[in-house]
Amino acid sequence: MACAGAVGCGTKGDIPAYADGSGDTICKDFSEDLQLVSSKWALVSWLAGIVGTACAVSGGMVGAGKDTDKLRRRVAGVLLASLGSALAATSAYAVSRSSAAGDASASATSARRQPQDHDRFLGCLDARAAWLESRAASLDQAPPPSPDKAARPQQGESGGHSP
Numbered sequence: 001m002a003c004a005g006a007v008g009c010g011t012k013g014d015i016p017a018y019a020d021g022s023g024d025t026i027c028k029d030f031s032e033d034l035q036l037v038s039s040k041w042a043l044v045s046w047l048a049g050i051v052g053t054a055c056a057v058s059g060g061m062v063g064a065g066k067d068t069d070k071l072r073r074r075v076a077g078v079l080l081a082s083l084g085s086a087l088a089a090t091s092a093y094a095v096s097r098s099s100a101a102g103d104a105s106a107s108a109t110s111a112r113r114q115p116q117d118h119d120r121f122l123g124c125l126d127a128r129a130a131w132l133e134s135r136a137a138s139l140d141q142a143p144p145p146s147p148d149k150a151a152r153p154q155q156g157e158s159g160g161h162s163p
Helices: 022-063 071-111 117-139 147-151
Strands: none
Touching: 022 071, 022 117, 071 117
């Protein structure tokens, strides 16, 4: 049964083929899969956070040792601190993905409360759409470019004024 007048069908795309009785099974499987995905992202977040903190702290200690005049030691300290910062950003992204997966799993579980099986199916499609849309929101957490750098004209430009 395609999208024959069902609620939620639009002109931009039809709902995939629906078989009677499949809505509850699809929601259950989708919810369980997303619970596992959420747990995996949470684990990545914890690991990246712990290793990142260790790198940042040890980078500060290595770079500030008594032999700081040696270039190799200073470079090692900067590299460790930089790696710590990168892992902190990775940890923040992983927390966002874990949270989004948990939210989508909860939405799919809530959709199972619908009395009609087709409504359950539609609810799970909505949960899946929200999960896919959350990827962009997770990436949007990166800091925007500095307004000072964006406002400055590049070398050789007149700053928008024509001669």
